[in-house]
Amino acid sequence: MDIKQTYSISELAKEFDVTTRSIRFYEDQELLKPSRRGQTRIFSSKDRVRLKLILRGKRMGFSLAETKELFDLWDETLSGNEKQLLKMLTILSNKRAQLEQQKNDIAQAEMEMDTAEARCREALAELQKKKKQQAPANDENRQAAEN
Amino acid sequence: MDIKQTYSISELAKEFDVTTRSIRFYEDQELLKPSRRGQTRIFSSKDRVRLKLILRGKRMGFSLAETKELFDLWDETLSGNEKQLLKMLTILSNKRAQLEQQKNDIAQAEMEMDTAEARCREALAELQKKKKQQAPANDENRQAAEN
DNA sequence: GATAAAGTTTACGTAAACGTAAAGTAGTTT
DNA sequence: AAACTACTTTACGTTTACGTAAACTTTATC
Incomplete structure (x- = not known):
């Protein structure tokens, strides 16, 4: 509707x-x-x-071809003969496995992004420390540092 | 190691x-x-x-180009200037959003596969019922039914 | 009734990600 | 030494998923 x-x-x-x-x-x-x-x-x-x-x-x-295959298969399935139904079930099972793989890939990627982000933040913190140590000790750059 | x-x-x-x-x-x-x-x-x-x-x-x-971009960016990030680090953080944030989208897509796909599978099983059950109703009432096919 | 707006077909062009020869080199097995 | 194996470069071919231009019809608007 x-x-x-x-x-x-x-x-x-x-x-x-x-x-x-x-x-x-x-x-x-x-x-x-x-x-x-x-x-x-x-x-x-x-x-x-x-x-x-x-x-x-x-x-x-x-790919578009894969998607088309699924569409066609589903259409055939609707016409409901037993062989088609069974074929659809095994294909569904395969696709589920594929999705599991993708979920694993995503989880892995997320973990690696976590550590990558942590490293970035550490490195940034290091830079900030050095800045604070240098700025007050350096007369020539005092004006530049205020911008 | x-x-x-x-x-x-x-x-x-x-x-x-x-x-x-x-x-x-x-x-x-x-x-x-x-x-x-x-x-x-x-x-x-x-x-x-x-x-x-x-x-x-x-x-x-x-795409390979996207992956290469990430590699290059990470290499630059390691050389640790502030601008690169900040850029990397925003890109990481973008990628996270992309992964969220993918997770949603996968969840949706799984739900649809659930209902698709259910329909298949229902249709199969229907076919089995009809078979059992027909087989005993039909003398000619008795041998074929035993195969 | 001219003109713009949205739709159409036909067809050539392109970027990505390899496949597939062709022809040569370097090491090593018999 | 001959043959085999694994590796190399060069280069043209292929598929997928559209982009882009040209030329044409149909429908809405002024």
């Missing part, structure tokens, strides 16, 4: 901060399937959701 | 499952700076760490 049912290409472009070129490209690659009124594209709220998923996928390091 | 001090290109390639081509490319882009014995590259454990960081960066969706 979205507020609006259909969207123009520039509405979506503005909302998600992408170019219309990108959106047309995604359609070309069959990640979006807007309907048409004449030549003009009309995007449904389903298209909108998919665009959101595409962009999130990109932020997570997924 | 690593086990080994130096590595050949193929050792690193094998350990991290990348091609030697990639490693040479990373050197070409100045993300790695191995020394040489004659023409042959000799990688230090610092290079090894950097390679690990490069690959993690890729998994997290970072």
Whole structure:
């Protein structure tokens, strides 16, 4: 139950901060399937959701091809034959493993950023100490130090 | 205190499952700076760490250029002038925000995968019910059902 | 009814991250 | 010494994900 049912290409472009070129490209690659009124594209709220998923996928390091695979697979899954359902379950399981890896990577990165930040702050503190020791002992720079 | 001090290109390639081509490319882009014995590259454990960081960066969706920027910045930071230190701190802060975004993306993705998996299992359960209703009522398929 | 605004197609261009030969060198195994 | 193995450089090719320009239609506005 979205507020609006259909969207123009520039509405979506503005909302998600992408170019219309990108959106047309995604359609070309069959990640979006807007309907048409004449030549003009009309995007449904389903298209909108998919665009959101595409962009999130990109932020997570997924290629458009990977994202398209998931879309296609999910569509097939909805038509509900057993083989497709089982395939989807194993793929979901794989993706979960991938997310676990990403979470580990992020946790590692955060730890390293913690130590990096600590070192920066230490180094800054060192610099401050030296400044305070030098400034009062140096007549020539007194004016410069006040700026 | 690593086990080994130096590595050949193929050792690193094998350990991290990348091609030697990639490693040479990373050197070409100045993300790695191995020394040489004659023409042959000799990688230090610092290079090894950097390679690990490069690959993690890729998994997290970072471009080589971004990773190089971080490397360079960190090198400059070590030479410790105040401006560099402050710049590094703000960049760290930005990266943290980026990681937060990624964590949100992952959490969202996990939730959606939960509901997707649930739907799959429901659909499968439906199929099983129908099978059990049909199989005993159908003489012709009794043998096939036992396979 | 001219003109701007938003949309369209077609098509060539580009940056990133390697792949893939081609051809040569350096060490070492038989 | 010949062959094999691991390494090297040079350089052109490829895929992905768009950018950018050109030329054209459709719709809204003055």
